[in-house]
Amino acid sequence: MHKNNPHNQSYDMSALCAALPELTPHIIEGQRGQQTLDFSDGQAIKALNKAILKKDYRIDFWDLPDGYLCPPIPGRVDYLYHLKDLITPPTDRAVSALDIGTGANLIYAIVGSRAFNWRFVASEIDSMAVNCAKQLVKVNKGLSKQIKVRHQSDENSIFANIIHSEDYFDVSLCNPPFHRSQEEAAQGNQRKNKNLNYNKSKRGSTLKPHKKDQLNFAGTHKELWCEGGEQAFIKKMIEQSVAVKEQVGLFTCLVSRKEHLPAIYKTLKSVNATMVKTVDMAQGSKVSRFVAWSFFSE
Amino acid sequence: MDKSLLVDKDQALPHRQQKMPVARKHAVLGTNMQGPWPTHAQKAYFAMGCFWGVEKLFWQLPGVYCTAVGYMGGFTKNASYEDVCSGQTAHTETVMVVYNQELTDFWTLLEAFWQGHNPTQGMSQGNDQGTQYRSAIFWADDMQKMFGEKSRGLYQGSLSKAGLGKITTEIKKAKEFYFAEDEHQQYLAKHPSGYCGLAGTGVAF
Numbered sequence: 001m002h003k004n005n006p007h008n009q010s011y012d013m014s015a016l017c018a019a020l021p022e023l024t025p026h027i028i029e030g031q032r033g034q035q036t037l038d039f040s041d042g043q044a045i046k047a048l049n050k051a052i053l054k055k056d057y058r059i060d061f062w063d064l065p066d067g068y069l070c071p072p073i074p075g076r077v078d079y080l081y082h083l084k085d086l087i088t089p090p091t092d093r094a095v096s097a098l099d100i101g102t103g104a105n106l107i108y109a110i111v112g113s114r115a116f117n118w119r120f121v122a123s124e125i126d127s128m129a130v131n132c133a134k135q136l137v138k139v140n141k142g143l144s145k146q147i148k149v150r151h152q153s154d155e156n157s158i159f160a161n162i163i164h165s166e167d168y169f170d171v172s173l174c175n176p177p178f179h180r181s182q183e184e185a186a187q188g189n190q191r192k193n194k195n196l197n198y199n200k201s202k203r204g205s206t207l208k209p210h211k212k213d214q215l216n217f218a219g220t221h222k223e224l225w226c227e228g229g230e231q232a233f234i235k236k237m238i239e240q241s242v243a244v245k246e247q248v249g250l251f252t253c254l255v256s257r258k259e260h261l262p263a264i265y266k267t268l269k270s271v272n273a274t275m276v277k278t279v280d281m282a283q284g285s286k287v288s289r290f291v292a293w294s295f296f297s298e
Numbered sequence: 299m300d301k302s303l304l305v306d307k308d309q310a311l312p313h314r315q316q317k318m319p320v321a322r323k324h325a326v327l328g329t330n331m332q333g334p335w336p337t338h339a340q341k342a343y344f345a346m347g348c349f350w351g352v353e354k355l356f357w358q359l360p361g362v363y364c365t366a367v368g369y370m371g372g373f374t375k376n377a378s379y380e381d382v383c384s385g386q387t388a389h390t391e392t393v394m395v396v397y398n399q400e401l402t403d404f405w406t407l408l409e410a411f412w413q414g415h416n417p418t419q420g421m422s423q424g425n426d427q428g429t430q431y432r433s434a435i436f437w438a439d440d441m442q443k444m445f446g447e448k449s450r451g452l453y454q455g456s457l458s459k460a461g462l463g464k465i466t467t468e469i470k471k472a473k474e475f476y477f478a479e480d481e482h483q484q485y486l487a488k489h490p491s492g493y494c495g496l497a498g499t500g501v502a503f
Contacts, residue, residue, distance in 0.1 A: 065441040128441055131403050131441060132441045138405050151400055
């Protein structure tokens with residue numbers, strides 16, 4: 001975890017339950033007697049997110065419709081802290097950021113605006129997710145001045161329609177869909193859940209495996225998959241970034257598999273990006289990374 | 299019978315076989331009453347008293363693609379207006395709102411809903427008495443459920459501050475929407491000086 005990430009310690013469950021009493025029934029005792037949660041239980045994760053957002057980000061109301069991705073907040077926050085290190089903040093205005101594919105959860109924009117006072121445009125192709133994100137902005141005081149949600153109506157476009165002629169973004173970020181099909185996404189979910197249950201049994205927990213419909217990782221919408229998977233998506237993003245190179249200071253995108261990096265570098269070379277950088281992140285045992293590129297000379 | 303009490307399933311009037319015929323076009327918006335609607339359309343269902351005025355309230359909102367009046371929340375399939383007025387269907391007069399999620403959102407409709415009527419009146423609304431006038435939000439998807447419930451909590455806070463009572467609005471999953479008779483569709487467009495008792499509490503959402 002980034003050294004400044006406020007979530008780089010284990011969760012303070014007592015404080016979180018105090019912020020959000022509805023988290024309390026989800027608390028279970030861990031192997032070392034500590035308070036913990038069943039991390040394969042979607043309802044528990046949702047309650048945890050609500051509590052974190054309330055306690056640390058002054059978000060009164062956050063929720064998700066069923067079937068939409070419920071993100072782990074600490075990891076998301078990590079990406080934002082690393083981005084903050086990379087950009088030189090403008091002196092005369094707030095940092096403006098573009099979140100590609102915000103989902104129904106709007107997490108990057110919410111956290112980035114509350115923690116850093118950044119301004120966000122958040123894009124999304126799923127119209128129900130857009131509607132949900134827009135309403136989160138309306139319901140929580142102060143967000144509407146900082147976050148604009150825009151619907152991407154063309155599945156093949158990433159920046160077109162979203163970046164308007166008068167826009168300039170210091171940075172763009174993206175957590176791309178990483179599966180190649182809805183089926184693969186569903187299988188990936190099951191695998192992830194199996195692992196969680198396996199780890200639990202290793203730790204001696206007696207919890208029953210969760211039913212499919214309770215999966216935390218159930219993101220059946222286009223948040224988790226696209227034609228060609230992550231690799232094709234990032235390639236498309238890089239190619240389309242050329243058309244808006246004057247309007248974004250730094251493009252970035254998470255890359256879930258490092259095997260994809262060589263192809264990504266090749267595409268970046270073919271479009272003549274002037275700066276390319278890969279930033280490694282470690283969240284617990286999970287290693288992830290994002291690629292950053294720019295067309296401005298340093 | 300006491301029209302302020304909801305009938306049980308076994309007390310309800312029998313189903314009608316015949317579906318209500320529906321005019322093709324919305325008399326005000328000119329859109330197709332039964333779809334198909336564009337991709338970004340979503341339906342919402344609101345009950346807030348006599349449906350004539352409620353439908354007008356919603357067809358005037360920007361981003362609303364189509365509206366219709368009908369019955370929901372009870373037992374009798376394909377009920378007629380007369381059936382519903384007897385108080386023996388358990389339906390409430392309901393307006394279907396088809397909105398374009400590109401141009402507006404459910405929260406905007408909720409604002410019109412809460413401010414547009416008095417949601418504390420139980421089995422009546424204004425001068426209209428009976429279960430068919432009870433207030434309800436019938437949600438069509440999880441997102442509507444989530445924001446519908448949130449909005450009730452928020453508006454209850456505002457109402458309580460203003461010294462008003464407890465919200466009696468039902469928030470339930472939408473079931474089949476039974477279209478009302480054509481004469482009731484867009485009634486206030488067809489009868490501009492027709493009856494409309496719809497009034498809010500004056501408390502801002």
